[in-house]
Amino acid sequence: MKVISYGLCLVTLFSLSSLSAEEGIEGGSSLETEEHLQIIVKGLKGEELKNVQYALKPPTGLVREGKVDRLWLEHFKNQIPEKVRRALEPFGYYHVHTEVSLDPLKEGRWKLYVEVKPGKPVRLTSVELSIKGPGAEEKGLKDLVKPFPLKVGDILLHQKYEEAKGNLKAEAQILGYLDAEFSVHVIRVFRKEYSAEIELVLDTGPRYYFGETRILGASEYPERFLRRYIVFHPGEIFSYYGRGGSPFFSQRDSHESVNLNIDGYFHSNVKDTHEGRIFAKFKESYFKGHSLQGNLELSLKDSIFHIQQAKFKGKGFSLVAGGSLQKGIQFRADIGDLYTLIPGGKGVFFAKGWGRWSNGHFETKGEIKILPGEIRWRHKGGND
Numbered sequence: 001m002k003v004i005s006y007g008l009c010l011v012t013l014f015s016l017s018s019l020s021a022e023e024g025i026e027g028g029s030s031l032e033t034e035e036h037l038q039i040i041v042k043g044l045k046g047e048e049l050k051n052v053q054y055a056l057k058p059p060t061g062l063v064r065e066g067k068v069d070r071l072w073l074e075h076f077k078n079q080i081p082e083k084v085r086r087a088l089e090p091f092g093y094y095h096v097h098t099e100v101s102l103d104p105l106k107e108g109r110w111k112l113y114v115e116v117k118p119g120k121p122v123r124l125t126s127v128e129l130s131i132k133g134p135g136a137e138e139k140g141l142k143d144l145v146k147p148f149p150l151k152v153g154d155i156l157l158h159q160k161y162e163e164a165k166g167n168l169k170a171e172a173q174i175l176g177y178l179d180a181e182f183s184v185h186v187i188r189v190f191r192k193e194y195s196a197e198i199e200l201v202l203d204t205g206p207r208y209y210f211g212e213t214r215i216l217g218a219s220e221y222p223e224r225f226l227r228r229y230i231v232f233h234p235g236e237i238f239s240y241y242g243r244g245g246s247p248f249f250s251q252r253d254s255h256e257s258v259n260l261n262i263d264g265y266f267h268s269n270v271k272d273t274h275e276g277r278i279f280a281k282f283k284e285s286y287f288k289g290h291s292l293q294g295n296l297e298l299s300l301k302d303s304i305f306h307i308q309q310a311k312f313k314g315k316g317f318s319l320v321a322g323g324s325l326q327k328g329i330q331f332r333a334d335i336g337d338l339y340t341l342i343p344g345g346k347g348v349f350f351a352k353g354w355g356r357w358s359n360g361h362f363e364t365k366g367e368i369k370i371l372p373g374e375i376r377w378r379h380k381g382g383n384d
Contacts, residue, residue: 036063036109037073043116048091055087056080056114067108077102080114088118090158094191095119121155122189126197135177135204144168156196161187165200172204176237179205208238276300282312294319328356331366 039056041049062072081098088096097117105111129145131138144167149160165185172180184201210232215223232239280296294312298305307329310321323329335349353366 036066036068037112038109039112039114041114041116044118048088048093048118051090052084052087052114052116055083068110073102073110077112080112084114084116088116091118092121092123092155092157092196093118094122094189095194120194122191122194122196124150124152124154124156124198125195126199127152128198129200129202131202131204132183133177133180133202133204134206135172135175135180138172138175138177138204140171140175141168141202141204144171150198156187156189156198158187161198168200168202172202174239176207176209176239177204178208178238181205210234210236210238323354323356328354330354 037058039053039058041052041056044052058076059072062069062076077100080100081096084098085096096119099115101113101115103111103113127148127150129148131141131145135141144164149164150157165182169180169182181203182200183203184199186197186199188197188199190196211234213227213230213232213234215226277300278296278298280298282292282294282296292312292314294310296310296312297308299308300306304324306324307322310319312319317333317335319331319333321329321331330352331354332352333350350369351366353364355362355364357363
């Protein structure tokens with residue numbers, strides 16, 4: 001067992017850590033970095049296309065004084081097959097064939113054609129994951145090993161592999177195993193067989209616990225007062241996020257899981273009011289079995305919370321809101337198909353309105369449409 005002693009100061013900052021791409025046009029897409037050189041990539045779409053486009057950004061200085069350096073252009077052209085190959089390997093393509101052609105246009109301009117045939121992807125024939133060390137029997141770690149996103153038969157996707165590795169190590173550290181490291185992390189690719197193997201071994205190392213907490217500085221505040229804001233105690237499992245804290249706040253089952261990243265700050269001023277800001281991001285979360293993602297930005301000014309921005313979306317629905325309880329919170333919700341949220345439900349759901357706290361009562365006003373029907377409401381709290 002390892003014990004960590006804490007030293008606190010009055011000002012507290014917190015930050016809880018947290019290949020999206022637009023779809024390309026199937027069959028061809030244009031990437032025009034400078035008016036003198038146009039690059040046309042064919043044969044790819046989606047994430048693969050975007051990654052190749054990024055890899056094929058021409059070097060700075062290829063065009064000088066309005067002219068393309070021909071020798072440098074030929075050198076860049078010869079590098080393209082290797083650049084494409086490396087850009088597609090993270091997606092499991094290890095047998096890429098690339099043809100490049102260069103056509104001169106008028107007024108010193110050039111068009112570069114890149115025809116890509118990614119070939120057959122490499123698939124996994126073995127995925128071995130294990131945990132050793134004092135935390136080998138931790139349920140939180142075992143729960144991440146079971147649903148590992150890459151399984152036998154899947155295409156070898158390096159991004160999923162790295163994300164899963166990161167989540168496993170982060171969960172171990174959240175559970176107090178701060179020295180957790182992968183003693184084995186190997187991807188074996190057998191190009192001729194179009195196959196690959198994954199082997200991962202996480203060594204948790206010892207678990208750390210909270211020790212005594214010392215408060216330094218801020219002599220104008222009584223220590224007894226400051227200790228009211230310490231949420232952990234000596235002997236509890238150590239976490240950088242406080243008692244039982246986690247940057248994921250996850251309940252990992254097939255229906256409910258929240259992957260929540262938070263950043264922000266708070267402080268008090270001489271007028272004894274509070275100010276601060278919170279940024280929250282929901283990523284790859286699930287509610288009632290449905291995907292959920294979004295952003296939430298809250299600000300605190302004069303001890304009043306304001307929703308600067310709230311945007312959430314999932315399969316077939318979206319929610320946008322903003323404002324404050326005192327001045328009013330406006331919201332809008334859209335559900336493209338009620339069946340996605342309510343089994344047996346039919347129709348399109350739409351709602352908008354506002355709500356506020358006024359004179360000790362909560363007031364709301366708005367409308368709901370479930371096509372082809374419509375409902376309007378207005379509610380004032382109290383005896384109104």
